């Protein structure tokens with residue numbers, strides 16, 4: 614993870630530039646091809662993948678905050694194919710993000726009340742697992758307003774797809790995620806993760822709101838970081 618922190622520092626000024634640049638026009642506005650000659654469908658995108666460490670983190674959450682019976686109850690809620698993936702996942706492997714989505718939904722049912730409220734807690738727990746000493750130090754150097762610089766680096770370390778763009782707004786930062794898996798459970802868990810990350814960067818009373826969500830029909834997923 615040392616290289617993650619170092620790279621993030623090196624790209625600090627470049628990313629700052631991005632922050633003050635006006636947003637790019639949508640791709641369609643740049644496309645001068647007459648509509649009749651455009652292909653009707655974009656080429657299929659590969660399924661978003663994530664590192665297996667996420668699977669290990671949520672298992673650790675269940676075993677440390679609940680017990681092995683709750684983990685067994687979680688596994689029993691999965692279909693056989695997903696269960697095989699979950700039980701054989703290794704930290705450095707890459708796995709379908711949607712299998713992870715079904716896993717955290719099962720944990721929410723087995724350990725929570727099944728309304729997905731537990732997922733913010735699980736996200737916060739995962740930050741503790743993901744941050745090593747170097748990255749913690751790096752977060753302390755960053756201000757809460759620049760937290761998305763760290764998040765972008767952490768993201769590409771653990772996820773194969775998805776792109777973040779961020780703008781500063783009064784009271785915080787609005788970060789938009791596009792091109793990732795679409796599932797409410799994933800977004801709730803991510804909001805909890807980002808809120809904890811904001812807290813680690815020294816933010817007082819951090820909150821990450823997520824009301825504009827692709828899973829709920831919005832054009833993109835917007836995470837609104839706010840703090841005092």
Ligand SMILES: [Zn+2]
Nearest residue numbers: 800826827834
């Ligand atoms: Zn969302």
